[in-house]
Amino acid sequence: MASLTAEEVQRYKRHLVLRDVGAPGQQKLKAARVLVIGAGGLGSPVITYLAAAGIGTIGIVDDDRVSIDNLQRQIAHRTEDADRLKVESARDAVHRINPLVTVEIHAERINASNAIALISRYDIVADGSDNFATRYLVADACYFAKRPLVYATLGSFDGYVSTFKPHETDGEGNPYPTLRCIFPEAPPAGLVANCEEVGVLGPVAGVIGTLQATEIVKEILGLGESLAGRLLIYDALAARFEVVAIAWDPDNPLSGQHPTIVDLSLHCSSTNPACAAE
Numbered sequence: 001m002a003s004l005t006a007e008e009v010q011r012y013k014r015h016l017v018l019r020d021v022g023a024p025g026q027q028k029l030k031a032a033r034v035l036v037i038g039a040g041g042l043g044s045p046v047i048t049y050l051a052a053a054g055i056g057t058i059g060i061v062d063d064d065r066v067s068i069d070n071l072q073r074q075i076a077h078r079t080e081d082a083d084r085l086k087v088e089s090a091r092d093a094v095h096r097i098n099p100l101v102t103v104e105i106h107a108e109r110i111n112a113s114n115a116i117a118l119i120s121r122y123d124i125v126a127d128g129s130d131n132f133a134t135r136y137l138v139a140d141a142c143y144f145a146k147r148p149l150v151y152a153t154l155g156s157f158d159g160y161v162s163t164f165k166p167h168e169t170d171g172e173g174n175p176y177p178t179l180r181c182i183f184p185e186a187p188p189a190g191l192v193a194n195c196e197e198v199g200v201l202g203p204v205a206g207v208i209g210t211l212q213a214t215e216i217v218k219e220i221l222g223l224g225e226s227l228a229g230r231l232l233i234y235d236a237l238a239a240r241f242e243v244v245a246i247a248w249d250p251d252n253p254l255s256g257q258h259p260t261i262v263d264l265s266l267h268c269s270s271t272n273p274a275c276a277a278e
Contacts, residue, residue, distance in 0.1 A: 008100065012054050017212045025119045025221045026054060032220045035059040035122035037110060039086040040261055041200065042128030042152050044076035044093075045209030046216070051101045053217055058094060059122055061106040063087045073202035110134065114265040115141035119217040124219055125149045132186035136269045139164060139179040143254055144264070148156050150215045150227075151179060152208050156200050159208035162246070163215055166255045174248045176228040180261075181249040204236050245258040 004012070015021045015029075032055050036043050039062040052059055052192060066074070066081045066089050074086075081089040087105035094103050110118060119141050120127055127138045127149060135153065143151040150164040166175045211232065218224050233242045253260045 001031055003027070004030070011098070011100070014066065015054070019240045020223055021221060028160070028220055029054045029217065032124070032167060033057040033059065033122045034124050034126065034216060034220075035061065035119060036126045036128060037061050038128035038130065039074070039076060039090040040064070040128060040130060041073040041154065041208070042212065043111075043126070043203035044074045044092070044225060045206050046126050046128055046213045047076055047090050047259070048093060048097055049172045049213035052097045052214070054098065055101060055216075055220075057102040057104060057122075059104040059106060059118075060090050061108065061110050061118065062090075063107055063109045070199055073200060073205040075206065082143065086134040086163050106176065110138065110141075112137065112264040115264060116145050117268075119147050122241045124216055126216055127151050127208065128212070130133040130154075133267070136147065136179065136186050137264065140254060140261065140264060140267070143167070143178055146220055148228075150219065154205055154208055156198055156203060159204055159211075159229060159234045159236075161208060161211045161232045161234075162230065163213065163219065165219075165226075165228050166248070172230055172250075175245050175255055177248045178252065178255050180252045180254045182231070182246055184249075184252055203237060207236070 011189060012026050015026050017021055034050055034055050036058060039047060039060050045175050047058060059152045064086050065247040066077045066084050066086055068082055071077060071079065076090045076093040085107050087107050091105050094101055115137055125142050125147055127135060128134055139176060143166055146167040148163060149165050152159060152161045164178050168176055172175055202205060213225050229246060231246050244259050250257045
């Protein structure tokens with residue numbers, strides 16, 4: 001594992017004095033490769049905090065461009081970034097925060113044909129996407145690529161975070177759950193409104209994205225209690241956090257005892273935004 005330079009020692013000294021991090025932990029962060037799906041409301045705080053923490057390589061996937069109405073919550077971008085590709089704006093934000101971090105940008109939509117190859121290049125994935133099709137695609141692809149996924153989703157005034165690593169087992173020898181253990185399939189298109197339609201309180205995205213970044217760093221360092229097997233729920237209006245247990249469902253269609261999803265082919269559809277042409 002690569003040693004820390006004098007510049008890195010100076011930059012990360014608040015990590016280095018942490019008993020549970022220290023130089024060995026900072027070296028793990030430096031060696032880590034994290035893929036962030038989406039550079040929007042969730043991706044912005046994830047990307048910026050991972051950069052500040054010293055993650056060695058951050059991959060960013062997004063084919064969208066910055067618009068003024070993004071800026072109320074997408075803090076990686078500036079007013080002058082309007083109409084730029086989000087991956088390019090986010091890359092610049094990373095380098096303003098920490099020029100020691102390598103950024104790999106993927107100005108494309110993740111889809112069934114590129115998901116596994118893309119995800120397999122990284123150690124851990126953060127899902128900051130804003131639609132169910134992409135969330136299920138990413139969760140399924142992480143399962144097949146055997147990569148841990150730190151998952152999050154936003155409501156107008158609430159948010160949800162969990163870690164999915166079904167390639168590992170819990171203390172009772174059962175696989176950790178997947179997204180499909182909680183919700184076996186995505187809701188029909190149009191049933192659940194997205195933030196563009198109903199709005200989202202900007203700081204809520206910051207809270208949830210920061211929690212995602214924290215869980216990613218914990219997974220890399222092996223610190224504390226993982227959110228695998230648990231779902232964290234944040235209610236901003238009540239100023240309340242709640243954690244509920246989730247378990248592997250032996251009947252779920254992906255990682256159950258008799259799986260019916262054996263590849264990503266179900267994500268290929270001309271009407272599915274997660275399967276758009278490359």
